[in-house]
Amino acid sequence: LRHGFPEVILAQGKKFAHLNAITSRALNHKRNLLITRIGKKRAAKLLANHPQLTHHPLPRCVTWQPTANQPNIGLVAVLCAGTSDLAVAEEAALTARMLGAQVETHYDAGVAGLHRLLAASTLLQTARVFIVVAGMEGALPSVVGGLVDRPVIAVPTSQGYGASLGGIAALLGMLNSCASNVTTVNIDNGFGAGYVAALINRTSMP
Amino acid sequence: LRHGFPEVILAQGKKFAHLNAITSRALNHKRNLLITRIGKKRAAKLLANHPQLTHHPLPRCVTWQPTANQPNIGLVAVLCAGTSDLAVAEEAALTARMLGAQVETHYDAGVAGLHRLLAASTLLQTARVFIVVAGMEGALPSVVGGLVDRPVIAVPTSQGYGASLGGIAALLGMLNSCASNVTTVNIDNGFGAGYVAALINRTSMP
Amino acid sequence: LRHGFPEVILAQGKKFAHLNAITSRALNHKRNLLITRIGKKRAAKLLANHPQLTHHPLPRCVTWQPTANQPNIGLVAVLCAGTSDLAVAEEAALTARMLGAQVETHYDAGVAGLHRLLAASTLLQTARVFIVVAGMEGALPSVVGGLVDRPVIAVPTSQGYGASLGGIAALLGMLNSCASNVTTVNIDNGFGAGYVAALINRTSMP
Amino acid sequence: LRHGFPEVILAQGKKFAHLNAITSRALNHKRNLLITRIGKKRAAKLLANHPQLTHHPLPRCVTWQPTANQPNIGLVAVLCAGTSDLAVAEEAALTARMLGAQVETHYDAGVAGLHRLLAASTLLQTARVFIVVAGMEGALPSVVGGLVDRPVIAVPTSQGYGASLGGIAALLGMLNSCASNVTTVNIDNGFGAGYVAALINRTSMP
Amino acid sequence: LRHGFPEVILAQGKKFAHLNAITSRALNHKRNLLITRIGKKRAAKLLANHPQLTHHPLPRCVTWQPTANQPNIGLVAVLCAGTSDLAVAEEAALTARMLGAQVETHYDAGVAGLHRLLAASTLLQTARVFIVVAGMEGALPSVVGGLVDRPVIAVPTSQGYGASLGGIAALLGMLNSCASNVTTVNIDNGFGAGYVAALINRTSMP
Amino acid sequence: LRHGFPEVILAQGKKFAHLNAITSRALNHKRNLLITRIGKKRAAKLLANHPQLTHHPLPRCVTWQPTANQPNIGLVAVLCAGTSDLAVAEEAALTARMLGAQVETHYDAGVAGLHRLLAASTLLQTARVFIVVAGMEGALPSVVGGLVDRPVIAVPTSQGYGASLGGIAALLGMLNSCASNVTTVNIDNGFGAGYVAALINRTSMP
Amino acid sequence: LRHGFPEVILAQGKKFAHLNAITSRALNHKRNLLITRIGKKRAAKLLANHPQLTHHPLPRCVTWQPTANQPNIGLVAVLCAGTSDLAVAEEAALTARMLGAQVETHYDAGVAGLHRLLAASTLLQTARVFIVVAGMEGALPSVVGGLVDRPVIAVPTSQGYGASLGGIAALLGMLNSCASNVTTVNIDNGFGAGYVAALINRTSMP
Amino acid sequence: LRHGFPEVILAQGKKFAHLNAITSRALNHKRNLLITRIGKKRAAKLLANHPQLTHHPLPRCVTWQPTANQPNIGLVAVLCAGTSDLAVAEEAALTARMLGAQVETHYDAGVAGLHRLLAASTLLQTARVFIVVAGMEGALPSVVGGLVDRPVIAVPTSQGYGASLGGIAALLGMLNSCASNVTTVNIDNGFGAGYVAALINRTSMP
């Protein structure tokens, strides 16, 4: 199954020399490549060395797709309230696409503005998996979970202040979701959510 | 303003002899009386000594209203998902009534079943203050807060298990509410919520 | 999709009278029924009132399946180290079966005894979804995640003592899993894991 | 009711380009506008693009009030110890004024200097709602709550060091207030406090 | 200096046989003896073996004072709000007396009822050291600290519920006291407070 | 008693303009002045405006003593392991001196090098109060407490890394001290320790 | 190396039927057996079924040693303050003996009574490994670590109250030990400490 | 035993002047010297003053070995997943070498890639002590502990994000290890692990 999956490198925590060396090696393999959690400056330095790479500043990723893509399949929905959670949502969407999923995003879905969420009813009815990104109180996955019959992957973000505790409040909210179809990944882990969503989406192909 | 307000005794943490003595003194004053957080056995013992008292087992309270009540005024709404949060919701409702508010309850308002909440639209439009009680992820106050233009008092409950941390998850969720009209009280503090709601409700009387 | 899914009642936190009333109502609907987190005494009392119910003491559940089951489909694997996590693992397995999944369990998979885990290689290669239950340091999901290409749902348990913090240590370990295919549910939430696993398993049917 | 209320934008966590775009859209609506949690540099950049905006450096806000204000009504009191909590207190006061409330501040009210608090007795007797801002041990709301018959909204601040835990100590103190008329908002959330205070103040108008 | 000080045994956590043996040994020394944190049943069992002992049920202590006491000296004040903190306050008072201090108590000093505290002005002016016991938000020591020129020893108690976190909220409040003359001991540690207060009181004797 | 005590200003958290204004006002009073928690740059700026002030870089304080000092009295000992806790120890010593105490320091007292502590036996026998400063595991106050008959004020510091949790580990250690004569102040609160030590020392003067 | 090591069963968290079955299987193997964390009642029930077993009530263990022991070797020292930590210390000692180590205990080693510790100087000089058990502030391992040149295994215990947080305070203290030769195991994990100590002790045999 | 051991200085938290002075004194003693947790800039400054020193940038140490080394003995294995934990692993290896141990490292041992760990079977069979360094979920020590019969010293690292809580997740995982031969040191404390490993390794020499 993992055939065609990209190699993934977590840039955070690695010295640049080390990161650069791993990247070189990966490029030699001619496999698709996804580098996550890489800041602007390090990305620029990496692209200077390896001009074939593409930088995605919002999701803080770098990619390379040497092989012509097969058309992406299925449907993964990525939802958030469209404010400070965009970076994480985009990291999830990019990851799922890199793993072969078709992805649709809806970034105007706040818990305190339900009508805007309900306006996305087509997406709510057609996606095979949902990724729901939320900071602060992290209530959106429960609301989405109550509206759909599909697996919902909840991604807490570190957005907020004070009692948000760097995303712990949102994380706890999601783990205690009263909706039965919700599972959770680490704070700001858009990558992990996109990865699992693509796995589920792919599983469901005939 | 506090004229007509009951004397309030927190039973928890007091030895029975001490509780009994304070109660006797309070009954002598002929003021309305509200005793909160009192278990079944201690309530029975107290009523044996003071038969004029009334026991409310679900909200774990004991009351005495020696003076004929003025008709209750305004409208306080108490909302919860109708399962394990009933005791706290009832404590809030009883408190608000003891302080002179008219109270209406709606106990079928889960975040993962929005239609049941939306069905309470008359209440959502007419109440002057909202008390929203929720355990687990504590998302209900944000949803209600987005639907109404009035102050919402959020009450986290200790219901749940594991990462609910005895109500801390719900408390954090409420403190981080993305709705601007939400304030929060302590975990399981139905009394505090009912008290402030009645104050606000009363403030708004001509 | 949810057609055929059971009604689910969380018994914990409900007064018996309330639980009994909800159960009666559910039985009238003739829908399949799953009651979770119900202790021995309350289960016995409930069965005395409703003899058609079945009690599952290990996973602490009560069920009713009035309609002849369609044959269960797909394959969900439930893994744990086979000691103190059995109850949660069985709750997950029972839930997934109630939702129509075929389930196989392997309860001899400790992190500090890898050969016993590796012995389950057929199961590792054939299941469509994995539920991995672990207490204490919660390392098993990462190890399984590294061995399979499928979604892994990690369930931390409250087993352990001291710095296990009632399951928080295992929960944190799982959220920080270095395997990309792992998502997590609340501590001891076998129900949630079984539910999502069945959803994923069902999604993948042609 | 919300007629006349400003549109509110939380600047923190948004990229500047995104913030600027939302601001432009809001200015087109000709509605009053309140931008919170915006630093000096970003405010300057925003005013360069939109010279009609006003910057309030102490409360870290930017506002626009295109429509001639109706005279503000009622009375909201904002109290703090007058040292490091000024920014949050001013954010609360500005918000309440933007929502139409008359606001009076008293910034010399430390718990360890009660006489200075008691000197504000006229304000204590005339305000309809109280906002009490405090860091460190967060005891001031309880003291004020014991002196007045009105709702008290407590705002913990992140001021302090060591065991103040970035405001958690003050927050916990306020949630456990022994005064019955106290509710709490998130750490440093002057905006939320001002918003709810204005709602309550407005409710009480004939 | 420690001449005349009692031997002290912490009963909690010791098996009865062990406790009994240590007690026997201590009685042989004919030194004053103070046993703390001992429950009713174990105290009764101990007195059955050693009838010369005295049991103090409220502070949960057992004492023996074989030598005629010198008249107690100086003045230690013990203050609390007079409700659920009595046991800890009495443990502090008993300890300070056992160490030779004269002790006066005032148990009607709630933060939300300042006039009752201010009524104790003679005590506030004459004591050489203050022990202030408080649960919930633990604000009383700051208020007392602002009124007196003497050392204040703050004792948080585990009274409260929810966000009181078993006394952590009160403890944090006291550690962050804005009054400069406050130091703190462990939650419910009336013994420690009484001990240090007596040391300070004694130090000040000519 | 407080006659002769300095005015104290906590610089941290105050804008410079505000700090400067308070300082000017204080200098007009001709009272002794102690400014704590002030960084190098702000101190320089303040001294540029008010050249009569003295800067103490290690304890991060600024002082002014316009009146000829009475000779300092009694004896306060300040102990630490002489490494990274010097700044806090010096803040305590300076504060106690500003309040009229004679102070002796011993900065070579590590728990894992007992002989160096025991070498200070004269100081251990003559001081009236002890301030013991320690980071990491915070064990030094217990050891000192077991060696002396006087009050010990324990000051946890934020030195350390990882599980030191910014001083929480040391703080908890001190609160749980098995020595009866130990009380504790906030993390890094050398000022508070010096203040209380001077109060106790002064109390003990004939 | 592990030849001759006992089979170990953790009783806690296992249903009795399950525990009994594992025990039967183990007895059939004729290998030495150590069952840990088993309460009095369950031990009695187990011995009724398997009379060859021995119960050790203080360390809460059950053992079986079918093969004549080789004489134990080396020297492991087990130290604690001799009060409430005895059970954990004895669990460590029993475990180390079951693994073939010679063990000497010294249970009178409190941090606040250093002379009693120093009295054990022969043991301090001859043991090859030290196990130091301590609750409350957990300072003993640092003191011992500073006195010896050998590995010290620190065992925090859950003894204490309030800010001891069920042993977390002691655990954090030990992890932050300023002595370089200290490593730590879980709270109350006498078994783990005894196991590793025996491994180290055995390693050092010629 | 400690004869030949280096003097160790913890640079973190010390002012440069202080660090420099201690270093000068140490160099005069002509003893081996190990300085830990020293950043690049401070190391350069120190080497400018003391050119005989050697800087090790990856483990952030500075050393001096004036005496010709005896050949290192025994075998300590240092394992990690070879990504972001290298600095801590190298600090452990360097420390153990400075204390006279022969050290072999294997930095390609991730939990989610077991085959790479199992490839190191010679090392697993020959080392006398294991140091296992891991961040995020910290599961590697349990896996290694299950494969070897020797003491395993687990070192959690602060690598990771979100729920890794700066290394607390890894630390808790290691403390709860289901392998009996695991003890733990502080987060990022490669020094401590190397020190104890060398002590154990040395103990085992004939």
Ligand SMILES: Nc1ncnc2c1ncn2[C@@H]1O[C@H](COP(=O)(O)O)[C@@H](O)[C@H]1O
């Ligand atoms: N943003 C991310 N968050 C969590 N895990 C990640 C992330 N990006 C990559 N990973 C995981 O880290 C692995 C690569 O780690 P490394 O070998 O250290 O670069 C990948 O195979 C993923 O399993």
Ligand SMILES: Nc1ncnc2c1ncn2[C@@H]1O[C@H](COP(=O)(O)O)[C@@H](O)[C@H]1O
């Ligand atoms: N063991 C469980 N843990 C978490 N959620 C559960 C559990 N059992 C049931 N639920 C959820 O709780 C809902 C029923 O809640 P209630 O209406 O309170 O009985 C179900 O629909 C599930 O979503």
Ligand SMILES: Nc1ncnc2c1ncn2[C@@H]1O[C@H](COP(=O)(O)O)[C@@H](O)[C@H]1O
């Ligand atoms: N370093 C410090 N830590 C804690 N409290 C302090 C400190 N320095 C001064 N204080 C207290 O803060 C008060 C002054 O606060 P302020 O009026 O905000 O300057 C003083 O009277 C002290 O009680």
Ligand SMILES: Nc1ncnc2c1ncn2[C@@H]1O[C@H](COP(=O)(O)O)[C@@H](O)[C@H]1O
């Ligand atoms: N990286 C480190 N982590 C923890 N403790 C250390 C470290 N480096 C040195 N130490 C300890 O700190 C002592 C030196 O502390 P100091 O006298 O403050 O330099 C050494 O003897 C070691 O016991």
Ligand SMILES: [Mg+2]
């Ligand atoms: Mg769930």
Ligand SMILES: [Mg+2]
């Ligand atoms: Mg709010």
Ligand SMILES: [Mg+2]
């Ligand atoms: Mg993951």
Ligand SMILES: [Mg+2]
């Ligand atoms: Mg309240």
Ligand SMILES: [Mg+2]
């Ligand atoms: Mg203080």
Ligand SMILES: [Mg+2]
């Ligand atoms: Mg003490």
Ligand SMILES: [Mg+2]
């Ligand atoms: Mg160490």
Ligand SMILES: [Mg+2]
């Ligand atoms: Mg272990």
